Every structure is written in structure tokens, then in C-alpha cells.
Amino acid sequence: MKFDTIIRNGTIITATDIFRGDIGIKKGKINKIGISLDEDGDITIDATGKYIFPGGIDPHTHLDMPFGGTFSSDDFETGTIAAACGGTTTIVDFAVQPKGANLKETASIWREKAEGKAVIDYGIHMNITNMDDEILNEIPLMIKDGYPSFKVFMTYEGMRVDDGILFKTLKQVNESGGLTCVHAENFHIIKCNVERLLNEGKIEPKYHAISRGPLVEGEAVGRAIKIAKMAEASLYIVHNTCKEAVDEIARAREEEYPIMGETCTQYLLLSEDEYFKDGFEGAKCVMSPPLRNKENFKYLWKAIRNNTLQVVATDHCPFFMKQKELGKESFDKIPNGAPGIELRMALLYTYGVLNKEISVNKFVEVTSTNAAKIYGMYPKKGTIAVGSDADLVIFDPKKEVDITSEKLHENVDYTPYEGFKLKGFPEVTLSRGEIIANKGEFVGKIGRGEFLRRNSPIIL
Numbered sequence: 001m002k003f004d005t006i007i008r009n010g011t012i013i014t015a016t017d018i019f020r021g022d023i024g025i026k027k028g029k030i031n032k033i034g035i036s037l038d039e040d041g042d043i044t045i046d047a048t049g050k051y052i053f054p055g056g057i058d059p060h061t062h063l064d065m066p067f068g069g070t071f072s073s074d075d076f077e078t079g080t081i082a083a084a085c086g087g088t089t090t091i092v093d094f095a096v097q098p099k100g101a102n103l104k105e106t107a108s109i110w111r112e113k114a115e116g117k118a119v120i121d122y123g124i125h126m127n128i129t130n131m132d133d134e135i136l137n138e139i140p141l142m143i144k145d146g147y148p149s150f151k152v153f154m155t156y157e158g159m160r161v162d163d164g165i166l167f168k169t170l171k172q173v174n175e176s177g178g179l180t181c182v183h184a185e186n187f188h189i190i191k192c193n194v195e196r197l198l199n200e201g202k203i204e205p206k207y208h209a210i211s212r213g214p215l216v217e218g219e220a221v222g223r224a225i226k227i228a229k230m231a232e233a234s235l236y237i238v239h240n241t242c243k244e245a246v247d248e249i250a251r252a253r254e255e256e257y258p259i260m261g262e263t264c265t266q267y268l269l270l271s272e273d274e275y276f277k278d279g280f281e282g283a284k285c286v287m288s289p290p291l292r293n294k295e296n297f298k299y300l301w302k303a304i305r306n307n308t309l310q311v312v313a314t315d316h317c318p319f320f321m322k323q324k325e326l327g328k329e330s331f332d333k334i335p336n337g338a339p340g341i342e343l344r345m346a347l348l349y350t351y352g353v354l355n356k357e358i359s360v361n362k363f364v365e366v367t368s369t370n371a372a373k374i375y376g377m378y379p380k381k382g383t384i385a386v387g388s389d390a391d392l393v394i395f396d397p398k399k400e401v402d403i404t405s406e407k408l409h410e411n412v413d414y415t416p417y418e419g420f421k422l423k424g425f426p427e428v429t430l431s432r433g434e435i436i437a438n439k440g441e442f443v444g445k446i447g448r449g450e451f452l453r454r455n456s457p458i459i460l
């Protein structure tokens with residue numbers, strides 16, 4: 001037997017293991033793992049001195065997403081090329097339900113955005129913004145069809161749902177075998193603060209952060225958890241930023257409630273200081289929830305280490321500075337979101353593993369394995385095992401990179417990580433056995449990415 005591809009002599013690292021060996025790939029799957037395998041491959045990759053990780057899974061992206069009168073600037077082509085170059089081989093993107101559309105229609109709109117464009121495999125979360133009996137009845141059908149995760153916003157005028165709808169969603173999704181995700185911030189308090197600040201003539205980007213402090217998030221996280229308890233449902237809280245939020249999740253988990261949480265690269269590495277830069281610079285990091293003070297970094301790392309948070313995602317939602325300028329005269333009109341899809345793996349390796357915040361196994365767990373489990377893709381995705389998709393990153397731990405936005409493939413004119421230094425970067429990315437990125441350049445075929453029909457979640 002001959003493999004299609006054999007990767008020789010790499011250090012293979014999963015969420016639980018580390019050993020030196022070879023990986024034989026056939027028909028897009030991992031066929032054999034062992035030491036000095038006898039068989040040859042049509043293609044041989046020498047991974048001596050390199051790490052081999054499961055391809056990254058980013059379960060929180062917003063490609064081609066309507067927001068604040070514009071669209072996020074990466075579509076499924078540019079966004080997934082950037083992901084591939086940075087070692088991410090799977091995303092789960094949020095399909096936002098337009099007014100008047102049911103969930104099936106919403107899923108079709110998102111599938112159309114992705115088809116013929118995506119270069120890596122993708123799942124779709126259903127982002128419910130309007131609820132009635134038709135939508136409620138569609139939930140079990142969507143789960144059967146491979147869309148087992150549903151998200152609601154507790155804030156954002158026009159997209160948010162109230163506590164009653166959150167309760168109904170949690171109950172129905174849970175009873176149907178799915179998972180509800182929530183963006184937790186207190187809409188009413190934000191609204192009061194925004195009105196007051198603008199009335200006082202405080203229009204600059206920094207007031208975005210001031211209008212939605214840590215308690216605004218912590219209160220909503222606590223409330224969402226209590227509503228999940230009342231609904232007897234599991235819950236996943238997206239993009240946690242601060243102690244106030246993490247403490248609520250930790251308490252619920254200690255009480256053995258099925259509550260899970262995510263943070264994002266930016267909340268571990270960037271602080272509210274970004275908002276105090278000159279001129280309109282702060283707009284680059286206008287996102288919700290906003291960046292917090294540096295004290296929170298240590299709580300977030302600790303929460304990752306002790307499994308209070310299971311996933312580090314990106315919430316990739318880029319806008320060009322020209323788009324950000326929609327809010328030049330009023331911070332509440334700045335489209336919310338920032339880029340991050342391309343650098344997540346390398347940033348977390350340098351600032352997480354090398355800074356001794358997390359082990360290299362934990363790195364794999366939070367960048368890939370846990371998302372695969374929680375979002376119903378395991379063991380097809382998220383690990384290195386015989387039978388799994390050959391979604392792999394050959395990572396050069398010695399490669400030094402100074403980050404600058406010109407080097408990146410994200411379709412946006414800045415990166416919030418400009419000037420950051422990296423040690424370690426993905427050298428080759430394989431998706432279902434195909435080399436799709438090599439030394440930071442995309443070498444795959446546009447549109448090769450496949451829609452992932454996902455299974456029921458595993459609660460971690």
C-alpha cells in the first residue's frame with residue numbers, strides 16, 4: 001500500500017498526547033500513525049523539528065455579516081484563506097436570521113455565501129433574532145439537518161432577544177438535543193449609558209468601552225445562566241472577557257450545571273488601553289464586549305487552565321477603517337468587531353504556550369479539540385487519530401515573525417496585533433489531506449471547503 005501523503009518524523013501533539021512519529025494519509029483521512037512507517041507516499045513531507053497539531057477550529061466567526069449598515073469585510077473566500085494560512089482548517093460561522101426569514105431560509109442564505117468560496121470546511125450556527133411558533137418548531141428539524149447550535153444576542157437593537165425568548169430557545173434547543181450559545185450583555189444598561197454619554201458630547205471610540213463595563217457583561221452572563229437553569233438546559237457563553245463573567249460560569253460549573261464558555265485571543269492579549277490611543281485609532285478595537293483592563297488577562301488564562309472556559313475563538317468580524325468611520329461622529333455607530341482569524345494559533349502558541357500560561361496539550365484542546373466536541377464534529381475533526389480527517393498543521397516552533405497587517409491575508413487594512421512578535425508559525429496546513437497553505441501562502445483551490453453537517457454537542 002502507498003499513502004497519498006506521508007508526514008515523517010514530526011512531533012505529533014494532541015489534547016492528551018505528545019510523541020514523535022509519522023502520519024500516513026489516504027483519501028483525505030489519517031490512515032496510519034506510527035514510528036518509521038514502512039509505506040511510502042506519493043508526497044512525502046519531512047516534519048523533522050516541527051510540531052504536528054490538529055487543524056485549528058474557530059467556532060466563532062462572522063464572514064460577510066451585515067452589521068450597522070455595512071458588512072464584515074472578509075467573505076467566505078478571503079476569510080477562509082486567511083484562516084488556512086494561519087493554521088485553522090474549520091470554522092463555524094453565525095448565520096444571522098434576517099427579519100421575516102425562517103431558519104431554513106437563513107441557512108440557505110449562509111450556504112450560498114459559502115459555496116464556491118470557502119477553502120476550508122465550515123459549519124453554521126443558527127443566530128436567531130426573531131422567534132415565533134414556526135421558528136420554535138423548526139429547531140428540531142435544523143438539528144436533524146446538521147445545524148445543532150443556536151445563538152442569541154442579549155444586546156444589539158434589532159437583533160437581540162428578550163429573556164422570554166432566550167428561555168424558550170434554551171428549552172426547545174435542549175429538548176431537541178442541541179446547544180444554545182449566548183452573547184451576554186445588558187442591553188438596557190448599555191442603552192442608558194450610550195444616551196447619557198452622547199448627550200454629554202462624548203462621541204469618541206473610548207466611550208464604547210465606557211458604556212459597557214465588566215458588570216454589564218457579568219450581570220447578563222449570570223442572568224443567562226439562571227435562565228438556563230430554569231429551562232434545565234445547557235448553555236455556551238461566547239466571548240467572555242472578564243472576571244465578572246468568568247466567576248459566574250465557574251460558580252455554575254461548581255454546582256455541576258452544564259454551562260460552558262469561550263474567550264477570544266483579543267481578550268487575552270489586548271487591553272482597554274487600545275481605546276485611549278490618538279484620534280480615531282481606538283475604533284480598530286471597537287467590539288462587543290469591549291477590551292478590558294489588563295488585570296483580567298490572568299483570570300482568563302486561569303479559567304482556561306482550570307477548564308472554566310473550554311474554547312479560545314476569535315469572533316473574527318473585520319471592518320475596514322473606512323467602514324469604522326460610520327461612527328466618526330458617534331461611537332455607537334462604529335461597526336462592532338475586529339479581525340483575528342489568521343493569527344489565533346500563532347498568538348496563542350507564543351503568548352500562551354511559550355509564556356507558560358498553558359501547556360501545549362491545552363493549546364490543542366482550546367484551539368481545536370474542545371470546539372470539535374462541543375459543536376458535534378469530533379472525532380472527524382479536532383484530533384489526530386486513524387479515521388479522522390487529515391486536517392493538520394505542521395508548525396515550525398522556531399519561525400520568528402513580526403506581525404504587520406501587510407503580511408496577512410485578512411481582507412482589512414489593519415490588524416490589532418501590529419508589532420506583536422511571534423515565535424512559532426504554521427508552515428504547512430493540510431485540509432482533508434490536501435496541502436492548502438505553505439509557508440504563509442494559500443496554495444489550495446477556491447471553493448474546496450465543504451459544509452459540515454454536525455452532530456449533537458458533547459457537554460464538557
Ligand code: URP
Nearest residue numbers: 183287288315317336337
Ligand atoms: O463586536 C463584535 N463582537 N462583533 C461581532 C458580533 C458579535 O457580537 O459577536
Ligand code: ZN
Nearest residue numbers: 183238239288
Ligand atoms: Zn457577540
Ligand code: ZN
Nearest residue numbers: 060062315317
Ligand atoms: Zn461574534
